[in-house]
Amino acid sequence: MNKVGPLARRCRRITDAAWFSTLAFVLILANAAVLGLETYAGFKARYDAQLTVVEDVFLAAFAAETVLRALSHADRPRAYFRDPWNVFDLGVLLLAGLPFAQQNATALRLLRLARVLRAARFLPQLRVIIVAVGKSLPGTVSFLLVGTLLLYVYAMVGWVFFADDDPQHYGSIGRAALTLFLLMTLDGLGDAVRGGLEISRWSIVYFASYVLLASFVLVNLLIGVVIQSLEEAHRAEARRERPAADTDAERLRDRIATARAALDDLEEGLAELERETAGGRQERPRVRA
CATH class of the missing domain: 1.10.287.70 (Helix Hairpins)
Structure with missing residues (x-):
């Protein structure tokens, strides 16, 4: 559990970052553009091998995103499944890897199209x-x-x-x-x-x-x-x-409480040092007498 906690916090910092959401949104838009290009028979016939590689890259990127989001909830797995978007992402990713989807071109296209719907995750109004x-x-x-x-x-x-x-x-x-x-x-x-x-x-x-x-x-x-x-x-x-x-507010309060405790310890240490210094000054005249 001690190892899971730091890992989940590190992954959470990544998934909560603005750049991570922006990158995922850009990948979804790029995937949508590629899906649109594949509808042109001449373009697909000419660049079929390249499009397959690009699709594999998108699939790997979305899989990495899903894994990071899952790991960010490693210390509280139930919270991951409470979010419908997490369940949707995981379902689309797992279904795309099943044999029936790989062998059925229509099902595979629909699953790839479903990935485009994930754009709603990053648009609050939508x-x-x-x-x-x-x-x-x-x-x-x-x-x-x-x-x-x-x-x-x-x-x-x-x-x-x-x-x-x-x-x-x-x-x-x-x-x-x-x-x-x-x-x-x-x-x-x-x-x-x-x-x-x-x-x-x-x-x-x-x-x-x-x-x-x-x-x-x-x-x-x-x-x-x-x-x-x-x-x-x-x-x-x-x-x-x-x-x-x-x-976030709770984390800020915890940091403030930790800082206050550190300041209290520092003040107690300074007070103890002053008392020891004052005691030493009072003892010196008695030694001379």
């Missing part, structure tokens, strides 16, 4: 957005269920009233649902309303109520879910950064 998307999933599922129910009801009503006169858009439940789904974005709403008015003047109630519920109420509800998730993600990011600040 990290907040990704966390917000994850937190908004339960609310989004509820939104989709309500939206599907609303779409189904209005599609059935549209089929009942408009199927005979407009079979191209309402001839079946599927066509009616597709038409209404496109109308949810208000695209082609004017043409749909004009076509409905040619069938019946009461169709305006149908389209007005649908647009009100689907395009305004539901969309605003979804926006509210996303905004709430963004606020929760911001608070989670603040809590994530606070332990690091608390740790």
Whole structure:
């Protein structure tokens, strides 16, 4: 344990340094650029051997980064796995080494593409957005269920009233649902309303109520879910950064306490030296007498 502690502290100093994060981010961007170049068949055919070497260099660099981050948590391994980005990095690295990934070109490309997603680790705002998307999933599922129910009801009503006169858009439940789904974005709403008015003047109630519920109420509800998730993600990011600040403050307090203890020892030593010096001065006259 005594050997693990200093090793973890040394690796932590490296991984916490600004240059380390900058270097890792630059490597991710370079890897993304190389992946883009490989999509050009002529370039890949001409420099295939060089691209393979470059990919091996990237893989070695990312493996070294992952090992350093793991070693920086050697004195507290559980903390390493509490960070989802650490688990993601480790998973991508391990999966890339499995035989099925090496033999499957599509899986290997997807894993290499996943490494590009690691750029979010070094961009706090992007990290907040990704966390917000994850937190908004339960609310989004509820939104989709309500939206599907609303779409189904209005599609059935549209089929009942408009199927005979407009079979191209309402001839079946599927066509009616597709038409209404496109109308949810208000695209082609004017043409749909004009076509409905040619069938019946009461169709305006149908389209007005649908647009009100689907395009305004539901969309605003979804926006509210996303905004709430963004606020929760911001608070989670603040809590994530606070332990690091608390740790730095604790280290500073420990150093101050150590310095104060050293000063106290120094003052006691000086006081003892003064007392010994004063005692020696008082004894000298008695010797002469």
